[in-house]
Amino acid sequence: MRLAIIPARGGSKRIPRKNIKLFCGQPMLAYPIQAALDSGVADKVVVSTDDEEIADIALHYGAEVPFLRPAELADDHTGTTEVIRDTLQRLLASGWDISHCACIYATTPLLSGATIRLAYEQLVSTQADYVFTAARFSFPIQRALLQSQQGGVIPFDPQSIGKRSQDLAETFHDAGQLYWGRSEAWLKASQTLFGPNTKMLVLPHHLVQDIDTPDDWHRAELLYQLLKQAPAP
Known part of the structure; x- marks a missing residue:
């Protein structure tokens, strides 16, 4: 079984109730659930x-909630x-046969089912432990600048x-969207997600947006609306 797990806890300090706040007419959580169901490569979608x-x-949008997170x-x-490890362990102990598992963050309205499918196909074809969505830095980070305590500028x-x-x-x-992995990789406490057998699925910048502040939220809504209006490639 290929499983998608969406972590969505109730607490959120910067944007209260962020995971279920209305975003362009739907609760935020609805978008990753729908994308996972549309991907064709997630046999079950579980919200933790x-x-x-x-x-x-x-449950209303089609996910399963087998238990509440402790x-x-x-x-x-x-x-x-x-x-993810705790959820996997509980489901395996209850009889679920899970070969691959995706972690999808709850605040990912720009993530599509097609991207979820591409990442899974890359995971299988490369025999990687993990595949995650990534983006290029638009400016060389080696030329970053720091501000000194006196207000001056210091090269990083x-x-x-x-x-x-x-x-x-x-x-x-x-x-900060999607992480596909083999179940054995997720279950190894000693294994890091960003390791030598991890691959990136690099996305264009207009499909990537952190949502941590009200400004982030507004920008994500504008991007989402523009993408919905754009003609299919």
């Missing part, structure tokens, strides 16, 4: 939550990998600040 209201919304895995300090990497952009290594960042 500690919140009854979130659980009800998840409180000790729903605080501000619990890592996503811990939540003095050896690179004078180099041409084309002479610097291309760099990438996690898109």
Whole structure:
């Protein structure tokens, strides 16, 4: 079985109730559920939550909520990998036969079923442990600047600040959306997600947007509306 798990706890400090706040007419959580169901490569979609209201919304949009997440895995300090591992262990113990598992963040309205499918196909074809969505940094991070305590400017990497952009290594960042992995990889506590047998599915910038602040939320809504209006490629 290929499983998609969407972690969606009830607490959110910067944007209250972020996971179920209305986004372009639907609860935010509806978008990753629908994308996973549309992908054709997720046999089941499970939402991991500690919140009854979130659980009800998840069920309404077609996900399953086999159990509520324990409180000790729903605080501000619990890592996503811990939540995925705990959910996998519980489902395997209850008889689910899971070969591959995707972690999909709850606030990913720009993520499509097609992207979820492409990442899974890359995972299988390359025999990787994990495949995650990523994006290129639009500016060379080697030429980043720091501000001193006196208000002056300090190069982050003095050896690179004078180099041409084309002479610097291309760099990438996690898109914060999707992580496909083999179940055995998720279950190994000693295995890091970003390791030598992990691959990236690099996305264009207009499909990537963190949503941590009200400004992020507004920009994501504008991007989503533009993408909906754009003609199919």
